[in-house]
Amino acid sequence: MEKLANNATKLLEALSYQLIVTLEYCHSLVEGQTLWLEVYGDVTVGGKVQVEVKNFADDLTDGHINFWNTLKNWVTPKFKQEKYSELVLLTTQKYGATAQLNHWNQQSVEERLSLLENVLADSEARLAASGKKPSKSVQAQQFVMAEERREALLDVVEKLKIVSAEPDLETRASEAKSRYGKGLDPSKRGDYFEALLGYLIEPGMVKKGWTVSYEDIDIKIATLFARYGRNSRKFPSIDSASFQDQVDVSAYIDRLFVKKLHEIEYGQKVPAAILEHIVAVHTINQEFRRFTVDKIDVDGYKADQLKRHVSLRAGAIRLCRRMPQEYWCEESQGFFDARCGESVDCFPAFDNTSVDFRNGIWHMLADDEDEEGKEKLHWRLW
Numbered sequence: 474m475e476k477l478a479n480n481a482t483k484l485l486e487a488l489s490y491q492l493i494v495t496l497e498y499c500h501s502l503v504e505g506q507t508l509w510l511e512v513y514g515d516v517t518v519g520g521k522v523q524v525e526v527k528n529f530a531d532d533l534t535d536g537h538i539n540f541w542n543t544l545k546n547w548v549t550p551k552f553k554q555e556k557y558s559e560l561v562l563l564t565t566q567k568y569g570a571t572a573q574l575n576h577w578n579q580q581s582v583e584e585r586l587s588l589l590e591n592v593l594a595d596s597e598a599r600l601a602a603s604g605k606k607p608s609k610s611v612q613a614q615q616f617v618m619a620e621e622r623r624e625a626l627l628d629v630v631e632k633l634k635i636v637s638a639e640p641d642l643e644t645r646a647s648e649a650k651s652r653y654g655k656g657l658d659p660s661k662r663g664d665y666f667e668a669l670l671g672y673l674i675e676p677g678m679v680k681k682g683w684t685v686s687y688e689d690i691d692i693k694i695a696t697l698f699a700r701y702g703r704n705s706r707k708f709p710s711i712d713s714a715s716f717q718d719q720v721d722v723s724a725y726i727d728r729l730f731v732k733k734l735h736e737i738e739y740g741q742k743v744p745a746a747i748l749e750h751i752v753a754v755h756t757i758n759q760e761f762r763r764f765t766v767d768k769i770d771v772d773g774y775k776a777d778q779l780k781r782h783v784s785l786r787a788g789a790i791r792l793c794r795r796m797p798q799e800y801w802c803e804e805s806q807g808f809f810d811a812r813c814g815e816s817v818d819c820f821p822a823f824d825n826t827s828v829d830f831r832n833g834i835w836h837m838l839a840d841d842e843d844e845e846g847k848e849k850l851h852w853r854l855w
Contacts, residue, residue: 486528486642487526487528489642489646489670490526490528490565490642490645491510491515491516491526491528492670492673492674493642493645493646493649493670494515494516494524494526494563494645495508495510495516495673495685496649496653496669496670496673497649498516498518498522498524499673499685499690500653500690501518502518502685502686502687502690503687504687504688505687506518506519506520506521506686506687507519507684507685507686507687508684508685508686509683509684509685510673510683510684510685511683512683512684514546514552519556520556520557520558521557521558521559522557522558522559522560522561523547523554523557523559523560523561524561524562524563525543525546525561525562525563526563526564527539527543527562527563527564527565527566528564528565528641528642529564529565529566530565530566531566532566532567532568532569532570532572533564533566533567533568533569533572533574533635533637534568534569534571534572534574535569535572535573535574535588535592536592536595536596536610536611536614537566537610538609538610538613539562539564539566540562540574540635541610541613541614541617542613543562544589544613544617544626544629544633545613545616545617547560547625547629547633548616548617548622548625548626548629550625554625554628554629554632555628557632558632559632559634560629560632560633560634561633561634561635561636562633562634562635562636563636563639564635564636564637564639565638565639565640565641566637566638567637567638568637568638573588573591574588574635577633577635578634578635582627582630582631585630585633586626586627586630589614589617589618589626589630590618592614593614593615593618596610596611596614597611597615646666649666650662650663650665650666653665653666653669654666656698656702656703657698657701657702657703658701658702658703658763660762660763661701661763662701664701665697665698665701668697669693669694669697672693673685703763705764706822706823706824707823707824707825708819708820708823708824708825708826708827708830709756709760709761709764711752711755711756711760711827711829711830713748713749713752713829716748716751716752716755717748719748719751720744720747720748720751721747722743722744722747725743725747728840729839729840729841729842730746730750730836730837730839730840731743731746731747733839733850733851733852733853734746734809734852736851736852736853737802737805737806737809737852737853738802738806739802739805739806739809739852742809746832746836747836748829749829749830749832749833749836750833750836750837750840751833752827752829752830752833753829753830753832753833753834753836753837754833754837756830756833757771764822765822766822770820770821770822773821774818774820774821774834775834775837775838777818778818778831778834778835778838779838779849779850781818782812782835782838782850783848783850785812786808786851786854789804789808789854790854790855792804793805793808793854793855794854794855798855801853801854801855802853804854805852805853805854805855808852808854809852812835813828813832817831818831835850838850839851839852
């Protein structure tokens with residue numbers, strides 16, 4: 474596909490990059506601290522640091538608009554630079570070959586101010602020689618260096634730190650997944666990382682002023698670790714809808730668990746049964762790999778489920794036989810519905826177990842042929 478002339482790819486990349494930087498600062502919060510996103514600037518940690526994030530490919534030169542616009546934002550009257558001990562320009566840009574900004578972090582306040590004055594002087598000299606109107610960069614330089622803003626500028630210049638040549642979006646995301654994914658199952662680090670980023674842009678977060686406290690992020694991390702951590706006690710969370718496209722009734726028409734539903738004239742339940750069967754198989758074959766779940770655990774759970782089912786079905790059969798035979802299918806359908814509505818027995822080592830998985834186990838059991846002297850799972854009450 475051709476990109477539209479006004480496509481927003483670059484904007485989305487910039488926002489994604491800023492969110493990852495925000496996530497990094499969330500992890501650096503200490504008890505009692507609060508972080509703001511896009512309220513006072515790109516990323517703000519109350520009483521500590523204000524960060525402007527730039528995701529650009531071109532070189533950072535002495536007159537670059539990114540640098541001067543950042544200074545402009547920080548010397549405006551509405552910005553209270555006195556509230557912060559550090560002001561950071563974080564950019565993916567590398568310094569240009571002749572950029573004096575390359576020495577900024579090692580310079581004194583006087584040297585930094587002199588550098589800024591020289592940049593403006595050079596810009597205005599070129600402007601006078603060309604006779605052109607000042608560019609946005611030069612306008613920002615003139616605004617910043619105006620005498621009436623000198624006191625604010627001196628405070629900003631003293632606190633400003635430039636962090637340049639930062640990793641690109643893909644690299645930063647990969648490093649963040651690795652850095653903050655310690656203790657997680659490796660296959661779930663991506664899910665964990667995406668969940669944290671999603672948390673930062675939840676509508677509820679925006680409504681409360683896009684602020685994250687130490688306590689907020691502490692609770693969120695604990696919740697996600699309970700889900701994605703190695704040997705977590707939280708049962709694997711499966712999005713059943715993601716398997717919906719695999720539900721092909723025609724492909725399952727000869728499966729025994731499907732035939733057993735048709736046997737009680739309950740074909741309308743077949744698509745849901747197929748989906749539950751798929752979820753159970755996926756959970757056992759894929760999700761359980763990141764836990765200390767052995768085959769003996771799965772076999773034990775299935776055996777317990779079959780034993781309980783056989784007992785309940787035996788009682789239901791005795792009641793059903795008291796009715797005329799024309800009602801037996803309807804009674805069997807009721808038995809199926811009642812069983813599916815029962816509370817779920819927890820799988821060993823987990824605090825909870827999903828209904829889809831439990832029902833899927835039943836369909837797996839129903840897919841087994843009867844053995845001599847041992848009946849498998851049936852829904853019919855005859």
